[in-house]
Amino acid sequence: xxxxxxxxxxxxxxxxxxxxxxxxxxxxxxxxxxxxxxxxxxxxxxxxxxxxxxxxxxxxxxxxxxxxxxxxxxxxxxxxxxxxxxxxxxxxxxxxxxxxxxxxxxxxxxxxxxxxxxxxxxxxxxxxxxxxxxxxxxxxxxxxxxxxxxxxxxxxxxxxxxxxxxxxxxxxxxxxxxxxxxxxxxxxxxxxxxxxxxxxxxxxxxxxxxxxxxxxxxxxxxxxxxxxxxxxxxxxxxxxxxxxxxxxxxxxxxxxxxxxxxxxxxxxxxxxxxxxxxxxxxxxxxxxxxxxxxxxxxxxxxxxxxxxxxxxxxxxxxxxxxxxxxxxxxxxxxxxxxxxxxxxxxxxxxxxxxxxxxxxxxxxxxxxxxxxxxxxxxxxxxxxxxxxx
Amino acid sequence: xxxxxxxxxxxxxxxxxxxxxxxxxxxxxxxxxxxxxxxxxxxxxxxxxxxxxxxxxxxxxxxxxxxxxxxxxxxxxxxxxxxxxxxxxxxxxxxxxxxxxxxxxxxxxxxxxxxxxxxxxxxxxxxxxxxxxxxxxxxxxxxxxxxxxxxxxxxxxxxxxxxxxxxxxxxxxxxxxxxxxxxxxxxxxxxxxxxxxxxxxxxxxxxxxxxxxxxxxxxxxxxxxxxxxxxxxxxxxxxxxxxxxxxxxxxxxxxxxxxxxxxxxxxxxxxxxxxxxxxxxxxxxxxxxxxx
Numbered sequence: 309x310x311x312x313x314x315x316x317x318x319x320x321x322x323x324x325x326x327x328x329x330x331x332x333x334x335x336x337x338x339x340x341x342x343x344x345x346x347x348x349x350x351x352x353x354x355x356x357x358x359x360x361x362x363x364x365x366x367x368x369x370x371x372x373x374x375x376x377x378x379x380x381x382x383x384x385x386x387x388x389x390x391x392x393x394x395x396x397x398x399x400x401x402x403x404x405x406x407x408x409x410x411x412x413x414x415x416x417x418x419x420x421x422x423x424x425x426x427x428x429x430x431x432x433x434x435x436x437x438x439x440x441x442x443x444x445x446x447x448x449x450x451x452x453x454x455x456x457x458x459x460x461x462x463x464x465x466x467x468x469x470x471x472x473x474x475x476x477x478x479x480x481x482x483x484x485x486x487x488x489x490x491x492x493x494x495x496x497x498x499x500x501x502x503x504x505x506x507x508x509x510x511x512x513x514x515x516x517x518x519x520x521x522x523x524x525x526x527x528x529x530x531x532x533x534x535x536x537x538x539x540x541x542x543x544x545x546x547x548x549x550x551x552x553x554x555x556x557x558x559x560x561x562x563x564x565x566x567x568x569x570x571x572x573x574x575x576x577x578x579x580x581x582x583x584x585x586x587x588x589x590x591x592x593x594x595x596x597x598x599x600x601x602x603x604x605x606x607x608x609x610x611x612x613x614x615x616x617x618x619x620x621x622x623x624x625x626x627x628x629x630x631x632x633x634x635x636x637x638x639x640x641x642x643x644x645x646x647x648x649x650x651x652x653x654x655x656x657x658x659x660x661x662x663x664x665x666x667x668x669x670x671x672x673x674x675x676x677x678x679x680x681x682x683x684x685x686x687x688x689x690x691x692x693x694x695x696x697x
Numbered sequence: 698x699x700x701x702x703x704x705x706x707x708x709x710x711x712x713x714x715x716x717x718x719x720x721x722x723x724x725x726x727x728x729x730x731x732x733x734x735x736x737x738x739x740x741x742x743x744x745x746x747x748x749x750x751x752x753x754x755x756x757x758x759x760x761x762x763x764x765x766x767x768x769x770x771x772x773x774x775x776x777x778x779x780x781x782x783x784x785x786x787x788x789x790x791x792x793x794x795x796x797x798x799x800x801x802x803x804x805x806x807x808x809x810x811x812x813x814x815x816x817x818x819x820x821x822x823x824x825x826x827x828x829x830x831x832x833x834x835x836x837x838x839x840x841x842x843x844x845x846x847x848x849x850x851x852x853x854x855x856x857x858x859x860x861x862x863x864x865x866x867x868x869x870x871x872x873x874x875x876x877x878x879x880x881x882x883x884x885x886x887x888x889x890x891x892x893x894x895x896x897x898x899x900x901x902x903x904x905x906x907x908x909x910x911x912x913x914x915x916x917x918x919x920x921x922x923x924x925x926x927x928x929x930x931x932x933x934x935x936x937x938x939x940x941x942x943x944x945x946x947x948x949x950x951x952x953x954x955x956x957x958x959x960x961x962x963x964x965x966x967x968x969x970x971x972x973x974x975x976x977x978x979x980x981x982x983x984x985x986x987x988x989x
Contacts, residue, residue, distance in 0.1 A: 392939070421799050421800075421803065421879055421880065423879035423880050423881075423909055424909070424910060424911070424914075426802070426803060426806035426807065426810075426880045427803055427806075427807070428800075428803065457807060458800070458803045458804050458807060459804070459807060496800065499798055499799075499800055501799060501879075526798055526799050526800070528772065528796045528797060528798045528799060529798035529799070529800070531772075531773055532773070532798070559942075559943040561937075561940050561942070563937070571853075572853050573851060573852045573853030573854060573943075574851065574877055574906075574942055574943025574944040575849070575850060575851020575852065575853060575854035575855075575877065575904070575906055575932050575943075575944070576851065576852075576853035576854040576856075576857060576932075577942070577943060578851075578854075578906060578907070578932040578933040578936055578942050578943075579851075579854050579857070579930075579932045579974035581933075581935045581936065582932060582933070582934050582935050582973075582974060583973060583974055583975060584935075585934075585935045586972075586973055591935075594936075594940075594942055594943070596943040598795075599717075599795070627853045627856045627857055627860075628836060629822055629834045629835045629836055629852055629853060629856055630717065630721075630793075630822075630834045630852075631853075658839075658856070658857075658860060659836040659839065659853075659856055659860075660836045681975070682857055682861075682974065682975045683973070683975035686975070
């Protein structure tokens, strides 16, 4: 799960990582008020779950409350299109108004989980303010990595060492040491999968501040991070994905093809996308139905796929292990009774309880296109989609 | 011979009294696995089809000599169950549970490095040595005894690959599902090393996916240490970057996570790439034919 910059900065401030003075505003008038409270030049920043805001006109520096009002008015209620969003963009419902800072140096500070080592890794770099992926590719030596043993945490000497690596002066070094220590505490307490401050700036007046903040949370830990869940902003996501999530289907991703897919298992679901492409088609979605053995869930998954106007054929490919194919078959039968499915359905079942699953489908009398191998299923689905579109 | 599990494996089931736990315990027994004990805290003294249930893993090990464990415990408590099994001296643990918080796995993984324990998973289908022993949730009847080792980050895609092999009459030695999480106990290199040493295994199927760098590490190992042929498929070539494709580990961030980079590394190391997920079996058939 992602949170907005203003929410991330509130959390940073709570944990003692210094951020610029500022407040969120949900209307142009509110933005004017915040700007006048702050005084002087301010930045107006569109709050969306996407990078590349600056180039897309989502960040403006203005020198009066009136200008702040105008800038905010232009952003709030519009959709921002950046290189990271779909062509439709994402809605801007709020802006962050904060003091414009005189930047002397731009640094990078981030924490992620390193799956290979099995530990969080703190990354610092003097090459802040640029695309860190690009830095990692072109000059990896400019990113310094320190793995953190969860039992030990970030000791001051570690954070201090990183501050020295960043070539900071004494006063700033102390501030950076504290920022790094506190950021790790936040990472751990809130079950983050990523926190990134890019740039971490040294201001002309010598302060060390988080000028931007990105924070992603581990979805697996949501059961114990209830307060963080409240920060979720579904307006930033695809409506069909939000609908899927509300039905308990976590693993649905909208794509741009015409074959609606319903698959069990993430690897197999990815392979289905690959195979559809090889057969000359394209998937309208990724959907891993998971392993919950409940016909209702199958019905809901079919409902989600069927609700997508791009879908011209549905491919149900289930290889039962934990999931039982008889339960899937019951779900298919129930779904076709409960809703109007206008597109052809290709079904391929294999694995756990497949004889029973086949029997249920056969006896239902439903007009299904049956397939018995992986390739056959993908090929038939692509043909069916082409025919009905 | 096979790797990791065989006829002598004495399996313990953690979470044996739950819905999935009891269903799959029965399936393991049907396959021929010696399931000697179960653990559910508070249900000690009960039994499942005559398999005794204990309150703690320590007790279960003392009473039954269990030497492997499979975990069906819900995600909030699963990391604790892994630690309990490890501290009770169980050398092989397969954790099926999906959705364990990553920071819980950080702690588990640090602890396991200090003791001699092999963890398979979490968020995995387990493992199976054909005709000998099943410590997992895969459908047993798709397997055939034979000489091809299978190692994969995906569950159901593994079943797909195995069934393709079996339909062509190509049997398997052991099939290991590594799991789809960012932090897992066993990685490709570990499994390849075991398959390379196993006299029964003649060739290996490796099924990777987008995200992480474990396929690249496997490629390095294949290049320097493998004498047996490896057929590889990488899922997710058509996946959009920046989106988590179900598995927490399956997300393209940076260039190393992309399918084409993994395929290039494996190809360069001498692995034979199956371009289509539907051709894993036929690719292996060709490899075996040219090898014999």
